[in-house]
Amino acid sequence: MANTLGTLATATIVQEALALVFTKRPLLNSISMGFTDRNGSPIAAFNQSVITRTLGIPTVQNFGAVVTARADVDVPVTLDQFKEVAYNYTPQEYSGTNRDLVREAAAPLAIALANHMADAIASLWTIGNFPARTGADAVANGSTVTKTVKGAGWDYVHLTDVRKTLNQSGVPEGGRFYVANSNVHASLLTDLRIVGYLNNQNNAGAITSGKLPRVSDFDLAEYPALPTTGNLCAFAGTKDSTVYAHRVPRDPREVIPGLPIPGNLGVVTEPRTGLSVMVLEYITLSDLSITTKLIWMYGKAVGNANNGQLIVTAA
Secondary structure (H helix, E strand, O other), X not given: OOOHHXXXXXXXXXXXXXXXXXHHOHHHHHOEEXXXXXXXXXXXXXXXXXXXXXXXXXXXXXXXXXXXXXXXXXXXXXXXXXXXXXXXXXXHHHHOOOOOHHHHOHHHHHHHHHHXXXXXXXXXXXXXXXXXXXXXXXXXXXXXXXXXXXXXXXXXXXXXXXXXXXXXXXXXOOOEEEEEOHHHHHHHHOOHHHHOOOOOOOOOOHHHHOOOOOEOXXXXXXXXXXXXXXXXEEEEXXXXXXXXXXXXXXXXXXXXXXXXXXXXXXXXXXXXXOOEEEEEEEEEOOOOEEEEEEEEEEEEEEOOHHHEEEEEOOO
């Protein structure tokens, strides 16, 4: 790939947009993400199967015993989705203002990309993908049911109940999250046991910002567009419950070396998260419109189905 920071006029602006992705949809911080191969490359082939690993918990045993194999599981994810998001400005638009139209487009691009990623992930949260648990802890503790039914009044007690269910199911305590639709999130915001400063001084202004603090070992996030399949209203789990793999396609100039491109083409990577997109920017000579496209491929998969809990409004 070409040096995108030197050739792409919008490289810095696209980086800003990619940085906003995880801010606009915090739930993405709680999902097992894969953005590069083992060699660090973000480039892959369409329909390629990439591997994401979920980590198992080792067993404590007597000294000198035969070492048991780790329970890590390789989760194959097929990059079967090829997507783009773009914006276009006509000469009348960019000639009629001194505003930085390209920079103004950064936030809408980030929201579009973030929402699409969130939708793809949330579509996996169904009873078909998270069936009854069969693990030893879940069976022993009577916690095989992966659905918590609650039609209203979601509050601190509800969160502690979900926490207890995960604990009894042998779900690891680190990195747990709880993603809710707007009704559930609003209900949690009215519980002073959650947002009251005297009870939780980590709330960081939940009343003024509408963003909930970490409660009952859950990172809490709202997603208004959470699917309602199976009466779903929230989902709780750990990072490895759901897997998302994201790559960029090959540069066409690798197929035909020296091929001229009527514009600029390159890959932009957000340095903190590693999220990358291919960026194509060009002018259409027939009408002098300016187009910028963000292009990427992705795949999704259920990780460790034991580590997810569906919260539904009706059984």
